[in-house]
Amino acid sequence: MGTRRSFLAGALAAPAVVSGRRYSAVEIGRMLARGDVRGRLSKEDLPTPALLLDLDAFEWNVSRMAEHLRRHGLAFRPHGKTHKCAEIARRLIRAGAVGCCAAKISEAEAFAREGIGGLLITTPVVGRDKIERAVRLARRRPDTIFSVDNPRNVADLDEAARAAGIRLNLAIDLHVGRRTGVMPGEPALRLAEQIQSLRHVRLAGLQAYAGHASHVVGFERRRQVSREAMEQAVHTRRLLESKGIPCPLLSGGSTGTYNIDVEIPGITELQPGSFIFMDVDYNRIGGRDGDFYGDFRNALTVLSTVISKPSADTAIVDAGLKAFSTDKPFPPECRTRQGISYSFAGDEHGRLTLSGEARRLELGDRIEFVIPHCDPTVNLYDRIYCVRGELVEACWRITARGMSQ
Secondary structure, three states: OOOHHHHHHHHHHOOOOOOOOOOOHHHHHHHHHHOOOOOOEEHHHOOOOEEEEEHHHHHHHHHHHHHHHHHHOOEEOOEOOOOOOHHHHHHHHHOOOOOEEEOOHHHHHHHHHOOOOOEEEOOOOOOHHHHHHHHHHHHHOOOOEEEEOOHHHHHHHHHHHHHHOOOEEEEEEEOOOOOOOEOOOHHHHHHHHHHHHOOOEEEEEEEEOOHHHHOOOOHHHHHHHHHHHHHHHHHHHHHHHHOOOOOOEEEEOOHHHHHHHOOOOOOOEEOOOHHHOOOHHHHOOOEOOEOOOOOOOOOEEEEEEEEEEEEOOEEEEOOOOOOOOOOOOOOOEEOOOOOEEEEEOOOOOEEEEEOHHHHHOOOOOEEEEEOOOHHHHHOOOOEEEEEEOOEEEEEEEOOOOOOOO
């Protein structure tokens, strides 16, 4: 497993690749709009701030997770709220994923329009507008699964499905974390019995997302918290089956607990998301073998440009509050140079405190940062630039950007 020191040393040792022909800003803009970039552009050509995806690291992460779950006999439905990108969802499905989770109905609609199936919407769809949209989505993608945790919502979905002449797949959302869900055990059983009694909804299974467990610092403590949560879900699945209610699906898990939850009999699939990108937050939770969580590689960065240097030990970059999610108590971390400490300096700017060789930074230099929190940072951008080394290989649209409804 990697350490913070070996990760930074590897990044610093990477050879630079010099691009060939230089293009005008107008030409670059047209290429990016068309996605016609392979073999033509380098990182130096990109307008900043730019969201970068290291394809070598991304592909390694996907392969590692897919193989891990195949080896343990679990299905794989990665969470689309992390990437919001149809091209990434397609690549995950090609790697063996059974579909894609979506946090909201609008995300699921965006994925469905791009041909993505096997959708599991992890937040209940409540209210007339969202239920009407759920019915339209189910017509387009009949295998879509909707999460429920309330008898009234179940009845509303059944009535809407009856009026539309369809049948909806429902997963009972269990309260094993700190967000939505019906309580495990008897309350969940009563909801399952209600679903069984209705003609226009069917029980697909259970969802149990213990999000609070995924970022618990320290592997053994994280194992304890996740097992306490997920064993309630396993018990509920067994309770339903003991009452003659089939429950083929128990979906949950996260990047932080992927190697913990596979050891819990009764879970059928995992829905991790951040493993494809990683971020500073996950780096800090610790792995089996140390304080740095290196099971997956940091594949997502923000590229910025030095636009001012007020003093020898201070530089300003063009990436501030609008370039990085700011919901964490720690700043972005420099990937490409040592001796740089970042602090936010407003909406548009970041302040770099420089030491050692980093004091040689000059106007126009490019700096890459590992982001504090990947999911909300992705939602700040329209595009993600896919790179191998210094060359830009592809430009993918962030399909569901801003879709939080």
